[in-house]
Amino acid sequence: MTAPRYSGLATFMRAPIAEALEGIDIAMLGIPYDGALTNRPGARHGPREVRNQSSLMRSINHATRIDPYALCSVADVGDVAFTSAFDIEASHRQIEAFVADVAAAGALPLSCGGDHSVSLPILRALAKEPVALLHIDAHTDTWDSFQGSKFNHGAPFRRAHEEGLIDPKKTVQIGIRGAQNVSEGWDYSQSSGMRVMFIEEVRAKGIPAIVDEARAVLGNGPVYLTFDIDSIDPAFAPGTGTPEIAGLTTAEALDLIRGFRHLDYIGADVVEVSPPFDVGGITALTAATVMYEILCVLAEVRAASART
Incomplete structure (x- = not known):
């Protein structure tokens, strides 16, 4: 961490590259896949550019004073290697297998995608029972089939609900916005029992009140956190497939x-994160910073569980 930030191989947060999964507390991995997109492509390039921009991250969080590297063994375990990139379901099986290996080794996975369809196979690998879902996004991603595919990036949490991977009564979707041609996604989330917090509610109540209510919904059981970069206003994160204006600021996201x-x-x-639509690397830098903040949260939890 003390080497010049412009030197060496680009890894997530300049963490070491893992030779094996054993002994790792938090495994950061790339999922360079965007075969399930419905709009602008390029998210397959996200992990590489986020790695590059994450070279700017340092160790100690100024706000929380968490140093994830002092608390845990953190490593970059590389990318999911795809052999059937034109087959969504086959690619999802490869993601699931990779993450299952990480979990079997006792590590917490922190993934960088990739389109949002990748959350479904991750949940398949991790959720042994319906888990709580903390979902920060511009979209509910509970639509159904698109162009003949039930596994597009607008549908992962509908499929996850159908497969019993998430508990809808313990699911919170924060920052939802953007006009739609049909209300199907919003309707499905709300009718199934998910708590949908549209951006207008977030603005009216403020972040502390939103956090308090969301924590009450999530409860005390296992939680999976998924963060779509399009939850952030495109003024701060233009490099994404489905940008929606009037989103979260970067300060609100943190x-x-x-x-x-x-x-x-x-x-x-x-x-x-779609680097081809980025401007000056700002979206990848934002994603790297969000990923670092999540790393701090995961490290704090992992270290606390190790002490008990």
Whole structure:
């Protein structure tokens, strides 16, 4: 961490590259896949550019004073290697197998995608029972089939609900916005029991109140955190597939993550960074910073569980 930040191989947060999974507390991995997109492509390039921008991260969080590297063994375990990138379901099976290996080794996975469809196979690998879902996004991603595919990036949490991977009564979707041609996704989330917090509610209530209510919904059981970069306003994060204006500011996004400390996390992901649509690397830098904040939260939880 003390080497010049412009030197060496680009890994997530300049963490060491893992030779094996054993002995790792938090495994950061890339999922360079965007075969399930419905709009602008390029999220397959996200992990590489987020790694590059994450070279700017340092050790100690100025707000929480968490040093994840002092608390845990943290490593970059590389990318999911795809052999059937044109087959969504086959690619999802490869993601599931990779994450299952990480979990079997006792590590918490922190993933960087990739389109949002990758959250479904991650949940398949991790959720042994219906888990709570903390979902920060512009979209509910509970639509159904698109162009003949039930596994597009607008549908992962509908499929996860159908498969019994998430508990809808313990699911919170924060920052939802953007006009739609049909209300199907919003309707499905709300009718199934998910708590949908549209951006207008977030603005009216403020981050502390949103955090308090969301924590009450999530409860004390296992939680999975998924963060779509399009939850952030495109003024701060233009490089994404489905940008929606009037989103979270970067400050609000970090306050949200810091507000969700001490939950029983089983893993997390940051998705939908599309470098071809980025401007000066600002979206990848934002994603790297969000990923670092999540790393701090995961490390604090992992270290606390090791002490008990």
